[in-house]
Amino acid sequence: MFFFIFRVVCFLQLIISIVFSQPGCSICQMSPCQNGGTCNCTLDSAPSNYTCDCTGTGYQGINCTVAQLPFIHPPSYNLLMNQDDDCANVTLPTSVQIGPFYYKIAYVCSNGLVSFNTSYASYTPELFPLSVEFPPVIAPYWDDIVLVGSRELRYQVISGSSSIATQVNNFLTSYTGKPFNLDWLLWAYWYNVCPYTDDSCLTHQSNFFQLV
Ligand SMILES: *[C@@H]1O[C@H](CO)[C@@H](O)[C@H](O)[C@H]1NC(C)=O
Ligand SMILES: *[C@@H]1O[C@H](CO)[C@@H](O)[C@H](O)[C@H]1NC(C)=O
Ligand SMILES: *[C@@H]1O[C@H](CO)[C@@H](O)[C@H](O)[C@H]1NC(C)=O
Ligand SMILES: *[C@@H]1O[C@H](CO)[C@@H](O)[C@H](O)[C@H]1NC(C)=O
Numbered sequence: 001m002f003f004f005i006f007r008v009v010c011f012l013q014l015i016i017s018i019v020f021s022q023p024g025c026s027i028c029q030m031s032p033c034q035n036g037g038t039c040n041c042t043l044d045s046a047p048s049n050y051t052c053d054c055t056g057t058g059y060q061g062i063n064c065t066v067a068q069l070p071f072i073h074p075p076s077y078n079l080l081m082n083q084d085d086d087c088a089n090v091t092l093p094t095s096v097q098i099g100p101f102y103y104k105i106a107y108v109c110s111n112g113l114v115s116f117n118t119s120y121a122s123y124t125p126e127l128f129p130l131s132v133e134f135p136p137v138i139a140p141y142w143d144d145i146v147l148v149g150s151r152e153l154r155y156q157v158i159s160g161s162s163s164i165a166t167q168v169n170n171f172l173t174s175y176t177g178k179p180f181n182l183d184w185l186l187w188a189y190w191y192n193v194c195p196y197t198d199d200s201c202l203t204h205q206s207n208f209f210q211l212v
């Protein structure tokens with residue numbers, strides 16, 4: 001009797017797994033994500049539809065196969081330092097289109113943002129998507145940072161003919177699988193920064209992050 005019930009339960013489980021299986025998930029069984037990336041099937045997916053979560057692997061791309069772009073170190077750059085809640089205006093070589101609008105100036109801001117149209121130095125992070133009263137921003141980081149002492153915001157516009165541009169072109173070509181050839185790039189490097197009021201951060205856990 002027990003064996004019979006066991007068989008019935010197993011049979012029901014089989015039916016349930018057939019009826020409710022997600023066809024898209026078979027792709028994850030083929031382990032498309034390399035270098036320790038985690039495969040995730042999207043519920044409404046076609047069999048070819050999956051995403052790889054490459055967080056913490058040191059790789060990016062569809063299948064976590066593209067080594068992350070290492071930090072860039074231009075030989076010369078501009079500095080924003082000894083400032084709090086401030087932005088530097090950067091005139092771009094050509095206008096950048098975001099949505100329907102074109103912007104000629106980028107504002108590279110101490111609190112981890114680059115904004116367009118308006119200088120936006122707010123230290124209070126807001127949830128994305130931002131509502132219309134905010135200017136367009138790129139936010140590699142967003143929190144209160146004071147640029148004092150060795151804490152710096154370095155930035156530079158780099159021409160498409162430099163060796164740094166070649167390095168970025170090579171990365172983006174392999175990342176997207178399509179030839180990439182940039183005209184210029186904006187580089188911003190928040191160097192050795194700490195959260196506001198965290199005085200011991202410099203020796204423990206200061207942050208270094210770049211936007212390209
Ligand atoms: C990702 O992996 C799949 C499965 O191995 C492969 O078909 C596809 O071409 C790969 N895509 C890229 C961009 O490497
Ligand atoms: C997998 O994808 C779904 C749908 O996009 C998403 O809701 C879920 O958070 C993802 N899970 C992981 C572990 O990334
Ligand atoms: C893959 O899933 C995404 C998100 O669910 C969806 O927008 C996209 O159309 C799907 N692509 C295919 C080829 O099924
Ligand atoms: C930078 O932009 C702000 C806001 O548009 C403006 O008030 C300021 O004069 C500009 N500064 C420089 C040096 O261009």
Ligand SMILES: *[C@@H]1O[C@H](CO)[C@@H](O)[C@H](O)[C@H]1NC(C)=O
Nearest residue numbers: 101102116117118134135136
């Ligand atoms: C630019 O900012 C001004 C206010 O400073 C605003 O009135 C205008 O709508 C903004 N334009 C765009 C395209 O974001």
